[in-house]
Amino acid sequence: MSETAGTERAVGGTSLAWVRRRESAARFWRGYRAHRSGLYGLAALALIGLAALGAPLLVGGDVQSVTRAEGGALEPPSAAFWLGTDQFGRSLLGLLVWGARVSLAVGLLAAGLSVAIGAVVGIAAGHFGGWFATVVMRVTDWFLVMPSLVLAIVLATVMSRSMWTVVLAIGITSWPTTARLVRAQTIAVESRPYIERARALGGGHGHVMGRHVLPNVMPLVLAQTTLCISTAILTEATLAFLGLGDPTVVSWGGMLQDAREAGAVSSGHWWYLAPPGIAIALVALAFTLCGRAVESVLNPRLGAGR
Template sequence: MTTIAWQRRRRSLASFWREYRRDKAGLIGLGILVVIGGLALTAPLFISEADLSATNAPAKPRQAPSSEYWLGADGYGRSMVDVTIWGARISLAVGFLATFMSVAVGALLGILAGHYRGWVEAVVLRVTDWFLVLPTLVLATALASVLKPGTTTVIVAIGVTSWPGTARLVRAQTLAVEARPYIERARALGGGNRHVMSRHVLPNVMPLVLAQTTLSVAGAILAEATLAFLGMSDPTKVSWGTTLQLARQIGAVSAGNWWILLPPGVAIAVVSLAFTLCGRAIEGVLNPKLRAR
């Protein structure tokens, strides 16, 4: 049985990749993420932490782009190439961890609300509606301001405030799955709530969760940059958001130091677009209606 299950999984993955390759935009987004992710993972191999020090930076503060420093230097004299590449480590980590927290909470509450009716569904929906009414950024800012500023605070603030959309989608999918005949047969054969949710509902909901995860990472990276720009993150950590915050503090806009603003801003836009392209491609593969279009 185990061998058969693995064969089915391999065939499913092969079929998924064949369908995914047909989406050119999805391939472009995946290629961008592979390149940026590879640079972020291997950054310690070619970037010294001493070059990122605010006190021992190798270049002059606000040095313009040159043959030695392609993108110039920031307000401390750190190479903007090194800062941008190293900042990807924090920004991507926050994006993935916050999205994992958000999707996990949303998927759990969505399945519970779709499976259990009555007071459980009512309570989950009312809490979800309350979070949906409040602006996510304002709520995340308020939560981050109460807790100690830092990367963990930003992750918790984004994860706790961005799950309602996933919960709504998963609940709707759960209701659709539980209306199918094989769920009634499973119950007739003695399957309990735990069996139905884990063996029937969850596998059918996971494709939607996967697509939602990919799309949510882009929003989490933007939220991290926003919170860091507002001073809610750890200023000693190099991320795209803290780089933009430093540019604001030193008045890079009014001074015309565009090379301090442009690299992290472009990096955020490119990564967000790449995740969106990948998410749309995955959604098209997993959704037969979109695939037909």
Template sequence: MSTARTSAWRRFRRDREGLSGLIVLTLFALMAIFADLLADPVGLDVTKAAGKALDAPSWAFPLGTDHAGRSVLTMVIHGSQITLLVGLAATVISMVLGTLIGITSGHFSGMVGGTLNRLTEWFLVIPYLPLAIVLATVFPPAVPKLIAVIIVIGVTSWSGTARLVRAQTMAIEARPYLERARALGGGHWHQMTRHVLPNVMPLVLANTTLTVSIAIIAETTLSFLGLGDPLRVSWGRILEQAHDLGAIDLNAWWWVLAPGIAVVLVVRAFNMCGRALERILDPRLEM
């Protein structure tokens, strides 16, 4: 196993697209981790803003200021924490649900497998964004908004993973060593955890990087629509404020451009890493 991981990492380092994406993600991760050192969080307080309203980019404020005189750079740096946290946490929920439902629906036939497959198809055909908006609006007020957004994104984005895992599970179930395991008395739990799960994990890993980008776009969209946490700064929240206060009409292009580019770079980086992992785990995709 260690040799296989070493070989996969060596091939990943030789993949220019994947390595470039990893470098970009590392930079954003470091920015989120050390946000308090890179930019004083006091600058997020409207009452303590140090700049002029809608001041264009300058040496003092490299990305300009917002309507309250806050540094857009400071908001983008601290906004990376919430955006990445929501994206990663929602992806964990999505991957766990998708893997469990996919393996179970692929392993069991009859009512159990059929019901889970119909449930997966139901989530696939329903428009994702309207469903997420409905769930976000009906969440109990007692649940913190940030937790609600994470759960909403996680429970609405697992169906694609479940479909992929189910197809892979059904292919694995037809292999001879699964027949031998059943003949030797291996139960359902033994078959799914000892034989199926290890074989679908490479597919899950590659799909995870792609799902993170979807979750980040979902968080940005929900925040832009006013369904995010109003007490926390995120890239979507910055875009929402810029839109509501007419940043484009006021020619404050920097207020929109900075968080927008940040979202594009992170999503693109995750997609680049995901494509590289797909090529490594499936040699047939190599050109």
């Protein structure tokens, strides 16, 4: 009977945990819906994401081929080519849709890597403190004072030119801000009484950081991730525009770099420059709006002060 009762309590505890998670998610969504700008940003990202995922069906794979181009060089927008063509006669609309896949993928992966590094460093520094935190934060400060774009350019130049190189270059150079924020939050969490009780009951470093500190800093990490994605996309576009991206794939930054090489600026071929530039700005703005809305929901004091 005791084993049966223990099993029932475990199952009941698991069900209660899921109920609480669903209620927390529902409260978060109700709070998020109150931010109209966040909904606009989310809708824009949903449309762009669906277009990127459906690129093979919407525009086909042949649009990236130079030898199978159907239009003339640098044709202006028309009924056949809504956004015009590039110097090879390829549809800029098709290239824009395919470029969304690479730009969004690089932005998400780079932001995830950056926030993961920053969260690990911040939690470790805030938890252990002492000389360890001093050394770690001095390294963090060094990365903060160094221009992240310059460091990313150096890494992208030294390493092989590929999408993963760009992801590593952005992720490795943009984590310090997250680390400092997470460290401050970790110090605040560890000053609470239940952390002392957990330690008194024999909880080790891994237990305290994984079971108590991490869940409390996750809202901050989530908000920081949404804000970092827009920065990562802009950095990827900058690296690609400088010719440091993967030349075998189509990205929005690469389209701008191709337009520059084709002389679109001096020739007045605005349709070659405007679509990728506007797309980069829209995606960055959409992620920023979503990030601000998430931040306001997770930290109500920010919303009250605005």
